[in-house]
Amino acid sequence: MNSISNKAAIVGVGVSGFSKDSGRTELRMTCECIKAALDDAGLVPLDIDGIVKHTDDASDEHSVTSSMGMGNLTYFGESRWDSAPCSMVLRAAIGVATGVANYVVLYRAVNGSSRRRMMPSMRASGQMSTSDLLQWTYHAPFGLMSEAGRVAMIVRRYMHEYGINSDQFGWVTTVCREHGAKNPNGMFYNEPITIKDYLESKVIVDPLRVMDCHEEADSAVALVVATVERAKNLRQKPVYILGATQSQLSETEEKNSYYRPVISGLPEMGHMGKRLFAMAGVGPKDIKVAQLDDSYAPLVPMQLEELGFCGRGEGVAFCEGGDRIRVGGELALNTSGGSLGEGYLYGMNHVVEAVRQIGGTSTAQVKDADLVLVATGAGGPASGLILGGSR
Template sequence: MSNIVNTRDKTAIVGIGTTEISRDCGRTELKMAVEAILDAVEDAGISVDDIDGMVNYTMDKSEQLEVVNALGIPNLSFFSKTPYGGGGSCATVAHAVAAVEAGLANYVVCYRSIRDASLPVRIGDFDASQQSYNDDDVYYGMYMPYGLITPVSWVAMFAQRYIHEFDIGDDAFWPVAQINRENANRNPSAWFHDQKLTYEEYMNSPMNVTPLRRHDCCLNIDGAMAVIVTSAENAKHLKQTPAYISGVAQGMHTHGEQMTSYYRKDITTLHEVVEYGDLMFKMAGITPKDIDVAQFYDAFSPLVPMQLEALGFVEKGEGVDFIQDVDRLRVDGELPINTSGGLMSEGYVHGMNLIVEAVRQIRGTSTTQVNDVEFSLVTGGLGVPSSGIILRRG
């Protein structure tokens, strides 16, 4: 533990880059990845030649080798990928921190490029020529015959139990959808920038899978995001305000599965989040009360109060009560959340957009800017091995 704690504030995110968020991008994941990385390079005030490390998701269709070729990067001395979809979002930064601290790279770019709106959704990659399945196909084959074929169906099982155990009302998750949309309405880059959401529209929206309504779910889009991690020393000489990485951790808990950890004694607790949260806050030397703004992974709205509980913001079973006073979640409230609109109203870039927004909060450039931010929290995807980050203003 002592060695891990000593990494506090020794690295920083110094560049952020984005493409537009759309539902018909008209180009490949590779092209969007290159655009986002070039934007991050420009933002940081470095050159492409400075990049010597790269991390993306195993699910990403833009292969690192092709990105290197397209950008003309001379050499990568470090490269890796993080699994488990959105659970690997903050993990990309964890890998980058490890590489920089170990001296394996100086400037590591982390990115995600996704076409979830304009390409058909595929689960698994069956190779007809080889007549074989990859590991994901074997895993999913255990569930698809029984109707559990989408993330919303998997999370709905956890949500149903959570509602039953704590006697939660039918409209209890409305504040999450409400605050996300309010923040998106201030963000010109958000997909739902021009579309307000009323309580009536929320309640009357169709059930995707009970108890999750349409507006309880994230928004599939096309887009790419990138961040650049370097040492705190390098960060001092670059053009942007550094977002120092005070804590970053991953969590993989016993009896875990990919989205279907139904055989645990308690499926209303996000066990991986409990584990990585404890480590992350110890690294940063702070408690949840010190967090000024949070970007909670909001693929589905019940996961926000569940994360409040798992990370220690409230006690077990108190997450829904906390969010009922929506003013708590607003820009001048007790815990402002998802200030760009989150995955539900800005767009679903598998959590990388949450990291970008957390950096904006440190810089003071968010469209829903919280005053005097010192600590900015980001969380990764839920129902899978997960990860989180605490950023600090210098």
Template structure:
């Protein structure tokens, strides 16, 4: 471990969430949702809200740090970071930015969070009225490519064609998420199981995505509290250490229009060596994965690029049995993920990874000393995060 590494230097001391709602159903405004999740995380960590001195978020978070600090009675705001671009690709990078602030001495106690009220501000899954379009949208919208499923379907089709990915692999990802949600009373889809027949009969959204290949749209908020590793040992819960983090993308990943050299990919390949190098682990050391599902194909891409299987092994590896907790080969999205727990632009995945490492998840994986979280696939920049227990530190 070099002196510049995050490995084992910063720990998650607390986690908090609001209730999760279908889009437009929250009785609270987005800012109030953020405050509720942060207060819950502080209570879980055993710290006072006024002791927070930093905030980190991503995805164009609207609840800004100064306003949060005023509402929470923060005595001294020292750090405020927002991961630039990539939408849900930044959910792990936000944790890394908060940890880096602590490691650099710029803050002592950083809250990382995401809040969403799609009823208040509009839905991600629908195109918005825009007076001007620029960047990628300028190449897509004139041709009727308006919504995220349309944008990502083209890359997904290319990926499935190049690597021979079967629909059954996508179905296994969806079934695993819904299977795990049935053990999680917080999940929006708790009590609403999914089986193979229902998946296969669901309507097309845009090929190759059926209804259950697509993430939900939700209202709510989630937060974690980061502190220095030494301080974490004096707080109520066993520390969950940041082992490694990486963010960014490869060569010309943001080339327009849909002209990236590695078009049939999720943009993790360039990050993985940095992630594993910092953490000092390999895929074989990872017991449980929380992988961002904007669409099921993106999970297949992410797992492949993180080294869990070779392309020609994907269809055999991706089965409900292999992806199910507690004893599957690689338990995946054990709280239900974006598909079946909620869509907090992936930040609920970080919260679940913390619970898995602590050993307090609703459905616990047998191997949980090291947990991987992957941010949104097929966007740039994206990010990944490895969390671990004292035994893995």
């Protein structure tokens, strides 16, 4: 279970800005970010012998490797679902820790707002799997078409069981926008909001408001992972992968796991968290900074409960007022702004922000941030990382 702990490190990062229209194809953004990540690490394309991508990414590995001149691959793989960001790092770490590769690049590029593409998505609607189509058969005829709608059903049950008022979720968005307002790379730079702004935002699918939901963006990220031994000789101080785990249970579906005894929790996140803390040899009290899946604001307090930062039904109270979750508080959350305050890249920007925090370069820096937890995939298959500045 701890075979890759402390055996791999993130050694380079490249990230584009977040915008409504990048003016570039996803392939071009991918290549620009990979070049930036290689420059950050002090490497060149021919050093790369491994690549990991998201299954649905429109920039396939063939186009990327030929465009970048990375002609020496011995290891390649994919991850899917919203848990992919952390699981992509896990796959890269496995590659270098086992000696199959020396340097692995992982990337994600999405023109989620402008839809400006070199080619169509690798998984268009006509390529949906039988299991995907089966889920749609049960839900779509009754109007449950959107992801927000599926999440709203889970949140409504959570509110019912714990006596929560939907207005209380607003502190998550308010703090994320507060952090994002300090981030010149994000979509909401210099645009903080107040809780009043949140309460005045439109309800789009009860109980979710517009400001509970992530903002589609054009953006891209690339990371380079190497063994800890090789990392010591590169340009940047290594960010060590202390823990990396995934979880999928028998009843897990993608944000619509309604067919289990309790739908008011995120059990995959809880199961993943236990394994993650055990692998890293730390506990919730050791973590002062966390980058949690905030694709929908109500999922954040639910994750706090599952990961052991507070008790069942106490996540909303933990966030209320914002003081405990902003920089300077008990557990600083989503310090780049996350999906709600920086832009939506399916959680890849959360991994980048964890690296920045450990390197001391965040725009909302937490003092002495030597351990950072990242969680992705709330409401479906879950994955997580604990990154550290020392082994």
